[in-house]
Amino acid sequence: MVQKKLLMIVNPTAGRSKPRGPLFDAAALFSQAGYLLSIRQTESPGDAIKIAAECGEDTDVVVAVGGDGTLNQTISGLMSLEQRPLLGYLPRGSTNDFAASLHISSDPAAAADQILHGQRRALDIGRWNERYFVYVASFGAFTRSSYTAPQAAKNALGHLAYILEGMKDLNSLRPYQIRLTADGEVLDGSYLFGAVCNSTSIGGLMKLNPERVVLDDGKFELLLIPSPRTPQDLQNLVLALLNQQYDREGLVFRHVSSLHLETQEELPWSLDGEYAASVPAVEIENHQRSLTMLL
Numbered sequence: 001m002v003q004k005k006l007l008m009i010v011n012p013t014a015g016r017s018k019p020r021g022p023l024f025d026a027a028a029l030f031s032q033a034g035y036l037l038s039i040r041q042t043e044s045p046g047d048a049i050k051i052a053a054e055c056g057e058d059t060d061v062v063v064a065v066g067g068d069g070t071l072n073q074t075i076s077g078l079m080s081l082e083q084r085p086l087l088g089y090l091p092r093g094s095t096n097d098f099a100a101s102l103h104i105s106s107d108p109a110a111a112a113d114q115i116l117h118g119q120r121r122a123l124d125i126g127r128w129n130e131r132y133f134v135y136v137a138s139f140g141a142f143t144r145s146s147y148t149a150p151q152a153a154k155n156a157l158g159h160l161a162y163i164l165e166g167m168k169d170l171n172s173l174r175p176y177q178i179r180l181t182a183d184g185e186v187l188d189g190s191y192l193f194g195a196v197c198n199s200t201s202i203g204g205l206m207k208l209n210p211e212r213v214v215l216d217d218g219k220f221e222l223l224l225i226p227s228p229r230t231p232q233d234l235q236n237l238v239l240a241l242l243n244q245q246y247d248r249e250g251l252v253f254r255h256v257s258s259l260h261l262e263t264q265e266e267l268p269w270s271l272d273g274e275y276a277a278s279v280p281a282v283e284i285e286n287h288q289r290s291l292t293m294l295l
């Protein structure tokens with residue numbers, strides 16, 4: 001009988017403050033379950049893409065071990081393959097939004113057990129120009145002073161929460177003038193923030209009804225926050241967001257499968273928390289059921 005192969009792609013810089021022992025427990029579980037186990041550590045930023053692309057076709061299961069960025073890069077590598085292995089995830093990052101919305105345990109041994117004995121679940125993957133995302137591509141939510149820093153883009157959602165909590169100074173908000181077409185609908189306008197997502201929770205701030213979010217329906221959820229004109233507008237907007245009324249106060253909420261966005265402004269993006277530099281035109285497309293996750 002041919003022994004099945006499992007590859008763990010481990011980002012040693014993610015979850016540094018966490019004990020490493022449980023990772024060995026997870027590895028032991030994979031091995032005891034009969035897998036021929038390989039472990040590769042990423043040695044530099046972006047390495048997980050290369051490892052997944054190089055080794056993915058020759059293995060049955062690839063397990064990303066790290067934060068959302070490592071998962072994003074592993075998926076990006078796998079998307080370049082014709083024959084894709086099954087995907088597992090041992091979350092080790094600081095936020096792990098996506099893991100939480102998939103109910104993946106933060107304890108590596110328990111997550112390994114889920115991979116070994118859980119279900120298979122098809123996942124839609126988003127293409128953002130030549131890159132990929134698994135649960136969110138977002139832009140905006142910067143103050144006028146913060147918008148260019150890559151770290152600010154990475155933490156866009158944290159910024160959004162911060163800005164909305166502050167909600168005092170309208171003048172400090174940074175609106176973006178964009179031309180946007182989503183599944184043929186023209187949504188040109190001035191927006192503070194936009195997110196294209198495939199998850200029930202984003203940044204702990206946005207919570208979407210699990211019944212409205214299906215991870216393999218070929219659709220993303222698009223949320224656009226318009227630029228408020230008056231402090232009262234801003235307040236109403238914040239209330240609508242906090243009450244999860246995503247179709248009020250000029251908020252745009254749609255289920256869409258493709259988007260085309262153009263802007264003449266400097267507009268950095270965050271793809272699953274990974275920084276993506278500003279480009280004048282972005283094409284986003286849903287690649288339905290492109291990967292199968294073990295959960």
Ligand SMILES: Nc1ncnc2c1ncn2[C@@H]1O[C@H](COP(=O)(O)OP(=O)(O)OP(=O)(O)O)[C@@H](O)[C@H]1O
Pocket residue numbers: 011012013014015042043044045046047066067068069070071092093094095096273274
């Ligand atoms: N050996 C390495 N040295 C430096 N950076 C690395 C290395 N391996 C991976 N990286 C980079 O680390 C970055 C962060 O990874 P990741 O998101 O997995 O962890 P995190 O930031 O701790 O988690 P989270 O984003 O969920 O808080 C990624 O952009 C990745 O390219």
